[in-house]
Each structure stands twice: as C-alpha cells, then as structure tokens.
Amino acid sequence: MATTDTQNLTKPVAQPKTSKPTLSGRESQFAMTWRRFKQHQLALVSLWIVVAFYLVALLAEFFAPFDPGDYNPRYTYAPPQGIEFVFVEEDGSWTWGPYVNGYGTEIDPEAMRRIFTIDEEVRHPLGFFVESEPYMLLGIIPMSHKLFGTIEPRAPLYVIGADRLGRDQLSRLIHGTRISLSIGLVGVVLSLIFGVIIGGFSGYYGGWFDSAVQRTIEFIRSLPTIPLWLGLAAALPQNWSALQNYFAITVILSLLGWTELARVVRGRFLALRTEDFVTAAQLDGASDYRVIVRHMVPSFMSHIIAATTLAIPGMILAETALSFLGLGLQAPIVSWGTLLQEAQNIRTLASAPWLLAPGVVVVVAILAMNFLGDGLRDAADPYGK
C-alpha cells in the first residue's frame, strides 16, 4: 500500500543517522552488528548457551565427576539417581544440602534379571570441589578436585544413569561434548579456509576460474553427502590411532562442507568488487593481496562469522550421524555420535531410556547455534533476506 511503501523506502535512509559515526570502518561495522544483534533476545540467550557448551567442552575433566572410561560392572545400566536437595527427617525437620540416594537391587522373578531400585534410606551427600584422582586440566594444569562429587569416595554417582559397562553417562556426555563441539569447530575452520581461499579468488578474479569453481560447487551441492562421507570414511585404515581417526574424519567432513561458505564469500566479493572504495584502493596502486585483506575482508567479516556459525550445526550433525552408523569416530573416542550408538538397540533403549540423553543435548546445541547464527546473519545484513 502507498503509505507502507513510502515508510519502507525511508527506513534505510533514516537508519544510519542513529548509529554513532566512527572513524574506522571496521570498528563501526562491528559495533553496528553487535548493537543490532543485542536486540535479538533469542539469539542473545542462545549465545550464552553456546558459550556455556564450549566452556564445558574446554574444562570437561573438571566438570565431569569421572573419567569417561571408568567402569563398574556392579552398576551396569544403573538408572539415574537425580539430585535431591532437601531431606525430611523422621521428626519432621528438614536437612538441606544436595545428596543422592544409594541403589538397592532386586531380582525380577519373571525376566530373571537384576533390576535396580533407589534406596531412600541410603544417602550420599554431594559436595563442590571434592577431591579426586589427580588429573591434568587442559592437559597441562595438574588438578585433584572435581566440580562436584560424593563426599565419601567410592559412593555410586550416576546422576543421569550408567551404560552397559557401568560407566557414568554424565561424565561421558561431558567428554563427548568436547569431541563433538571441537569437531564442529575444527571442521568449520578447515571449511572456512577452503571456502575463503576458493570463494575469495573466484569472486575476485571472475572469468573462467570463477565458472569452474561455480560448476564444482553446484556439483558437490547436488550430491547426497552422507553416502559420500560414508565412502570416504570407510576407506580410512582400521589401524589408525584415535587422534588420526579424529583428524581424518574432520578433513572428510570439510571436504564436502566448504561449498556454502565459498558461496557466501564469493557473493560478498562480487558485491564488493564494484564498490567505489575497492576501486579507489586499486587506483592507489594497492596490491591484490592488500586490497583483499585490508579493504574487502573487514567489510564482510560479520557475514563470514554468521555463515560460519550457521555451518557448525551441519558439521556436528554429520559427525553424529557418521559415528552413529559406525563409520565415523571409533571407540574409545567419546562423542555424541558414539554415545548414541549405544542407544541403537530398541530393547536396550526401552529398559534404559537415559541412553538417549546425548540426543537431547544434540538438539539443544543445534537449536542454540541455529538461533545464534540467524541472529548474527540478521544483524550483519538487516536488509538482506
């Protein structure tokens, strides 16, 4: 309608007036993006969730009560204890403080197998910064305290249950977070390097190189990725170490994952190439390298950050799917995918549904990253799509 049309037309003109003018183009670009981003409530909350996830991943040894490999056959498929905060004594008075109940066992007469019961009588109080076996935080800082644990050593602590070897699901989940999130990050950084180099040159030089790259990108994007990833992953030698396996999978993921980033980078380059300030820099005799790095990259930094954030969930999902199918990361590496592999058997799952906990974590992480990425993209390009 006529009035709304004119309002839309005047908006872009009115907007820049409200932003504070700064001398450096790069700073104002970032400042503007951040200011717009902060208006996005959901994206802001998601940012904190993502930060929390990465903090857990970074300090996994400290957050996890146990080592992911610690097992105890006594507690095979022990159900989640849950943490209680208040205990009502027999005289009616309340005792405060977190504790977990102990386990009792019964034999199910029909199925003839052991089932766990929660023993309300036994209480194991929990404490913060409890002493533990010495370990190395981040591989370098010697520590001998965990964030939390039972105050008596050796008491059972399975907040969200145990798996088939009696390993603590929570500790494994925390360690798995480290692997899954870092694979997403490393994979995206690798993709970004491919994407920026290929997309950047493609957009900057144009011509036959650009069309060749474009056809390649279209080709890769027209293929179903999972079968290809599976094919590549299957070719990895069986005798490779866990670390080699980890890096090989990351490389495989980014081999097909760079196209979206390259597309974004190329698009921005094409748009910027004709901008006056780029022409001006070229006329000043700046080298190609300098034009790209000093003049063009800063002006689309926020777009790249947004596109990168949006690419991480894809990487994480791909790793999870591959590992789940048994062709990605291999035990003893713990990742969300390998954890979910434990949940493959539907009968096991029916008796131990807590094995699905990693799935919940995956969904939360992916949602948060998608919201964060959307928020960043909107903030970087408010008039884009």
Add this chain to the structure above:
Amino acid sequence: MLGFLVRRLIAMVLTIWAVSFVAFAIIQLPPGDYLTSYVAQLSAAGDRIDPQTIEALRERYGLGDPFIVQYFKWISGIVQGDFGDSFEWSAPVSELIWGRMGNSVLLEGLAVLVMWLVALPIGIYAAVRKYSLGDYLATVGGFIGLAIPNFLFALVLMYLWYVYFGQTLGGLYSPEMANSPWSIAKLLDFLSRAWAPILVLATAGTAQLIRVMRANLLDELSKPYVVTARSKGLPEWRVVLKYPVRVALNPLVSTIGWLLPTLVSSSVVVSAVMNLPTAGPLLLRSLTTQDMYLAGAIILLLGILTILGTLISDLILAWIDPRIRHGGM
C-alpha cells in the same frame, strides 16, 4: 523451452559422468586392490581358486592397469547394465541393488509428496496470518524439526512405539507380503509400516519448505498484482490461492534441487536405524566389509537418483512457469 531443455540435459549428462568418476574413486580408495582382498577372503574361508579364474578377473576389471583404463572398463560395463560382482554376496551387483533402489525411490518419492502436502497449507497459513499464534507455532515447530537429527527422531519414534504399543517399528513389508505382487492388501501392509520412515524423512524437509513457502508468499502478497486481483471483486481466499500462492509455487518447486540430496542422505541413515530394505543399509554393510563394487554402484545410483530428481523439478518448473517456458528469462 527447447534450449532450456537441451541445456539441462547436457548439464545432467555431465554431472552424471562426474558422479561416476567420484564413485569410482571411492571404489579405488581402500588400500590394496579388490582382487587381493577377494582372494584373501576366499583363502581365509579355506577355498582354493585356480589361477585362471584370478587371471580372468584381473583382465575383466583391468586391475594393474592405470586408473583411467580401469575406470573405462568399469563404466562401459555399467552402460551395459553390468556393475561388477559383489564378493560378499558372490553375486553380480546388479542382482542385488534394483529391488532395494526401487524401495529407496518409493520411500523418497512418498516423503517428497508428504512434505509438499503438509508444508503447503501450513506455509500459506503462516504467511496469510503473519504473527498469529499459528504462524508462531509453525516457526517454532520448523526450528525444532530442523534441529532434530533424523536418526534420533527415528530412534525416539521407535522407542515410544515400543514402550506404548510393545511392537518394534521397522521394515517396509511384513515377511509374508515381502515377495508377493502388489495388491490392495500389500499396499495397506506397506502403508502400515512405511508411515514411520516417511514421517521421519519428511520432517526436516517440511520444516524447510514451510519457511521457504512463508517467505516467498509474504514477498508475493505485497505485490501490486494481488491488489489488482482484489480490485476485480474476487473473494479473499480466491485472490490468495489463485495469484500469490500460484506465483510462490515456482521457487518452491526449484527447492527440490537442494532438498533431494539431503533427503537421499537422510534415507540412508534412517533406513539403517529402522532396518528398511532400501539401498542405505546395503551401502553401509558393503562399506564396512569393503565390498567396493557394490558400494560404488550404490553411491553412483544414489547420485543419479538425486540428479534425475533435480532434472524433474527443473522440468516441472519450466512447465508451470511461463517465463521459463516461453524463454522470457
């Protein structure tokens, strides 16, 4: 129109050729050649193979020849319908794959159909009633649909079904129906099992289609021709359905091009989880046992399936969009 068609066909042939290269590269990837593993496998089983057979096989696959010669032998076999042998099943690959590929196509086709049937009305509703409760729910549902990995969805669905109904979901046909010819009974049997994988496969795509449809339609709803249609005296629902929805369908059709690769990917994973007789589990098994001619054939066929699907969506687009049909664009 003709020019458009010819261009697309040439592009398709080139893409298929490139896919065949990729598939063959994957066949070649594992260390050691196919024959060595085959012989090792047989001798491990205690069989003896006479050297003549080995020589014949070596000749047939061009083992020991350069990559390009081997590729040529492989691809010329495929053109004649010979995909090589699966050593794990001791049978020609072509005997193993067609039935399973048929199930894959059936399942993915139905998933695409369900996506459209569900996403269209919801997308239209969300755009026409922008910022309503329904729109909000569709958006939230869409985000969640996109964030749940399909294999996880399949697991949760199977878990819930098992817990509440005591049955395992899985397979596409009941054992007694599997080999009988198609009939109403078999169709019902199929649908009573196939709904679950179709639901899982369609969810993520539906979420995306709703987003695309909503955005397209919002763009179109503000176009002047909608006002023209209204000024003719048409009832509002006819205005919306006949004009902006019709125009917004065009870009939606071309989304199949990027939806299909994801769908084929998911069907591999979901089939593995739900134990469906499609190409997915066969591919997985052949890869773990390094039965590479079988794996390569499946990867090639899945690639071709995707490319054909994209071609079909291009043709539909040309058919419904006069601007392409009459070479206006």
Add this chain to the structure above:
Amino acid sequence: MMPQTPMANDKTLLRMEDVSIVFSSPDEADIEAVRQVDFTLTRGKTLALVGESGCGKSVTARTILRLLDKNARIPSGRILFSPGDGETTDIATLNPDSTAMRSIRGNKISMIFQEPMSSLSPVHTIGAQIDEMILLHENLDKKGARARTIELLEQVGIPGARQRADAYPFQLSGGLRQRAMIAMALACKPDLLIADEPTTALDVTTQAQILDLLRSLRDEFGMAMLFITHDLGVVAEIADEVAVMYLGDVVEQGDVFDVFKSPQHPYTRALMSSIPRMTRRADRQRLNPIQGTVPSPKNRPSGCAFTTRCPHAFEPCAAVRPEPTGTSENHWARCHLLTDPQAPRVDGLIQPKVEGGSDAYQGDRT
C-alpha cells in the same frame, strides 16, 4: 459561505464526505493518513487528485474500493455511492470482503494501477485475467467471456487482439500492458474508473496515447473517472475538475480552469510555481521550489497541514482547521487567508473585505 460541496444532482455518482483514514500498528501510535477528505465524482467527468508522494492520494483512491490493509480503518465520514438504480450505498460501512463490496469491485468501480508489469499476474495470460473479471460479474460462459475479452482488447487498440489474449504480460511492451490493464478495468462497463498514476511508469509518447485512450473511453462509456497523479501537465490534459491534496487533506478543489487560472490555496500556488513554463527566454523566471519538506503525519499541525511550510501562515493556522471556502462556483479552498478579516493580504487571493477602510493591510500580526 458557499456550500461545502457542489449540490448533489442526478449526475452525481460518488460523494466522499469528511472521510478520514487511520492506520494502526502494534508498536506505534495510530497514523491518520487521510483526514476529512471531501469531493464529488460526476458521471462523464474526470476529477484529478493531485499532490506530492505520500500525501494520501492512493490511500484515498483505494479506500473507495476498500482495498487497504487490515490495519486501516475509516473512523469517520461517508463514501456515498449512487450507481443510478436509485439506491445509495455507504461504502465506508461495508465489510471489505463482503459480497456487497465485492459486487461493486470490478463491476461498478474498477481501477487501473501505476505499474502495468507488476500489477498483472506474471503467470497468467492477459486474456485469462480479463476473462476472470467477466466471468465473475457477468452471466457469460467461458467462450462468451473470451469473445468479450477480444472485443475489449481491440477497443483499447491492441493489434492482433486474438493472439495477444494468449500472451503473458512479460511478452508485451509497457504501453500494451497498460492497454490490457485498461481493457480489464472496463470489462464490466463500470460506472467509475479509478486510475492510480496510470501513465507515470510509461515513456512520454506512450503516456499521451494512454491519456487519449482514457479520455475517449470515458466519453464512450459515460463513466466518471478519478485520476490520480502528481503531474500537473497531465491534469491539464485530462481533468475537468481537480482536487489538490496535501498531507491527507484536500486543500482545494474546483473546475480545472478556475484552479489553474487562480489558485486560492498557498499550497496550490506553490505547486503551480514549481513547474517550468514554456516562455521566451527573456520572460523566464527561476523555478520556485516549495520550501522545507513534507512533515510526517505524526507531526502534522492540528490546524492547516501546510502551516509549517506556508509563507503566509498567521495566528490561527497551526491550531484551527480552516473550513472549505467557496471562491467561485465549483471552486473552494481550505485556507484562513480566505476567511479571516485579520489575515495578511496576498496578491491574487479572493480575501474578505476588511472593515474600516482599504489601507488596513497589517502584514503578519498576532
């Protein structure tokens, strides 16, 4: 004081009486885009609605067909439509999607738009788009509708009408598209044709052809026409009457000759002096653009909207809304200069006599 609007006679087709239009949005205060607009449309005559972009011309026009978005409402005023069957409908009270309103749209009142490309559906042939209109309002089958469509296309001067009916809009030139649009608007022989800047997007020669076509069709069909434009040249060419709008108000209305010869509202005068004139070099004068910019409707003075830019504004202007004042037959303006005895004297305006003498000119005063 002269009557507000010309006396209704049997030729009067539509009367806007004191119509205001308000847009509401969830996060902002309501905006009164149009306030108290009145004008009369007569059969066989063309009224041109003139003003700068954003003054509410299009909003007014679309209100007649109730084509505005859901967030628009008409808090006051009447739109009386008398199509000649003795009944008068108040369009302002109809539900926009009701049968009553829809049987007026396209049938009795139709509309053509500025951008013929984007105003026609890109995926339907123009023939199909015209057929639809005929099938909707007339008792004809598909074949009959198509025959009528081809007849219409010929009438608006589209060569090869039979083949062109099967063409898509993108296959036609801008001029032909606008002709097709006109054919569609005339499909049901409407009583009123609203033309919303129909020539703005066309090149000059095509513009002249379209204006000629519209004029001859109006005479042929005997319909009234509401012609919206910002181009005073076009007004002079096509209109019988002109209504000048500024920021949602009709500030002056009258016979096109009267208004052009002796504009009575300062805004109309400013508009006139901002268009170039064809004169000999020696007689040329510098163009006189209107000072300042159009304020947003939010900051509109409660009195005369033009106060902030008017060179003659005086005491009552900002606060008191001027009433329409007739200055000759069929010509009125809303301006305090025309009624207030205390007003500053302005050359060319028909101002009231000041009591007590002829040299009572006081200039700006309290």
